[in-house]
Amino acid sequence: MTIRLYNTLSNAIEELQPSDGEALRIYACGPTVYDYGHIGNFRTFLHVDLLRRTLELFGTKVKHVMNITDVDDKIIRNAAAANIPIGEYTPRFEKAFFEDLDALSVEHPEVIARATEHIDEMVKLIQCLAEQDLAYKTEDGSWYFRIAGFPAYGKLSKKDFSGITDGARVDVDEYDKDSARDFALWKAPKPGEYHWQTPLGPGRPGWHIECSAMAMEYLGDNFDLHAGGEDLMFPHHENEIAQSESATHKPFARHWFHVRFLLVEGRKMSKSEGNFYTLRDLLLKGYKASAIRFLLTSVPYRQQLNFTFEGLGAETGAVERLRTFYQRLKNTQWPENCNATAIQEAASTAKGKFLAALANDLNTAEARAAIFDLVRTVNAAADAGSLCRSSVAAVLDTLADFDRIFTVLEDNDSHWTRFALEWAEKEGRLDEASPEVRAQISLSDSQIDALIEERNQARRTRNFARADAIRKELLEKGILLEDSKEGVRWKRK
Known part of the structure; x- marks a missing residue:
């Protein structure tokens, strides 16, 4: 089965195949490691993860490159405020980023490219542009790209830049979308600012040149797919195209994949609005990493997702329903x-519908619906005593494909809640954890299992007072028990 995916560049849904016949080469814009990532960032990373998992499920090899922006204005500013070198400041947040990816079950790219490790490649690319009079040096020692020398500028974002004049520019990285002009390739240092000594002069790279240089270093002058959030389409991706295609005279990326913005409770997420959340914020509030992953991938990537706590609660219930169903199939002794x-x-x-939905522009909503329809059908058959080993095996095979994409059936949530608590304690932020989370995590899985066994023994000896006391103790610590004919199941609230 072949994936058909919307291409921002062509405004059309197109077949996605490796151009070299071997591996689909993907470049995805990674984090700028000046702080912890927020849930809007992770919605993009999750949909890139869904794409690569789907490609792999369909038998397509992937070479996925992701950059780490470990030098920019914010990093320099924050490191200076903390009075530490940027080489000591950024590793903390890079480590946190990958921990958060792991909590959300995001596969790591084949190549992690850090900007500070590719300065030579960036310098060579700027020199190539300068040789064509498409890069010029200003009096302060900075280098800029001459947009007027690239007539196709705007072809990705479909903006009209016909009125741009040669030499007009802005001097900051944080662009206003209405004031796109010649953009910085290399920035001369301010007094006391961290910089590199290069043939271009002292300075540091602009944001856009970093991605072009690293993408072409690992994937070649022309590769299959470039991914990122829709906020990067302009000016970042537009500028990547301009400088890359000017240097090589080849198309940069054949396919552009952009993930829509995330709203929170119907509003744009921002710290000033009080609706800005990192993954760790939500874990400390008691929400599960699996439910966060399930919610952030519940709406197809080209549709805007409205993140609500009511919705997160519903996704928590949906994950529990799937896990209960999965455990029922695995743990019951079905007739031969x-x-x-x-x-x-x-x-x-269900499997056919699930795969067809993914192949049709990663329609995660339809893919999920196919599986939940199957859950209802099979539960009804199980209740009616109509299941046996061969029928259960067929269902488990379909669930295996589902979990290769959504990865929520195995419960490792308590591990990540404990991780968040340990992190909060080290950072002096334990007061941010809800009392319920602290209560839940006071018992390990093995301690819970031991108490359940003690309760089982109390019931066998008809010591119902002790059995009830154990149930109450567990409930007070956020552990719910469910007695069934297959035995006792438990879950954390």
Whole structure:
């Protein structure tokens, strides 16, 4: 099965295939490591993860490169305020970023490219542009790209820049979308500012040149797909195209993949609005990493997601429902024989719909719906005593494909809640954790299992007072028990 994906450059849904016939080469814009990532950032990274997982599920090899922007204005400013070198400031937030990716079950790229490790490549690219009179040096020692020398400027964002005049520019990285002009390739240092000594003169790279140089270093002058959030389309991706194609005279990326913005409770996320959340903020409030992943991927990437706490609660319930269903199938001793045809056909149909939805522009909503329809059908059959080993095996096979994409069936949430608490304690931010989280995490999984076994023994000896006391103790610490004919199941609230 082949994936068809919307291409921002062509405004059309197109087939996605490796141009070299071997591996699909993807460049995805990574984090600027000046602070902890927020949930809007992670919505983009999660949909890139879904894309690469889908490609792999369909048998396509992937070479995925992601940059780490470890030098820019914010990093320099924040490191100076903390009175430490940027080489000591950024590793803390890079480490945190990858920890957050792991909590959200995001696969790591094949190549991690740090800007500070590719200065030579950036300098060579700027020199190539200067040789064509497309880069020029200003009196302060900075270098700029001459937009007037690239007539196709605006072809990605579809903005009209016909009125741009040669030499007009802005001197900052944080651009206003209405004032796009010649952009910085190399920035001369301010007094006391961190910089490199190069043939261009002292300075540091502009943001846009970093991605062009690193993408071409690992993927070649022309590669298959460039990914990022829709906020990067202009000016960042537009500038990447201009400088890269001017240097090589080849198309830069064939396919452009952009993920829509995230709203929080119907508003744009910002610290001033009080609706700005990192993953760690949500874990400390008691929400599960799996539910956060499930919510952030619930709406297809080209649609805007409105993140609400009501929605997060619903996704928590959805994950628990899937896990309960999965454990029921795995842990029940099903009969050897039955009329398995109907359930096998239901599993096959669900799998077909699931894969077709993913192939159709990563329609995660339809893909999820196919699986939940299967859950209802199979639960009804199980309640009616109509399941056996062969029919259950067919359902588990479909669930395996589902979990290769969404990765929520195995419960490792308590690990990441404990991780967030340990982090908060080290950072002196333990007061940000809700009392419920602190209560939940006071018991390890093994301690919970031991108390449940003690309760089981109390019930066997008809010591119901002790059994009830244990249930109450667990409930007070956020542990819910469910007695079923298959045994006792537990989960954290």
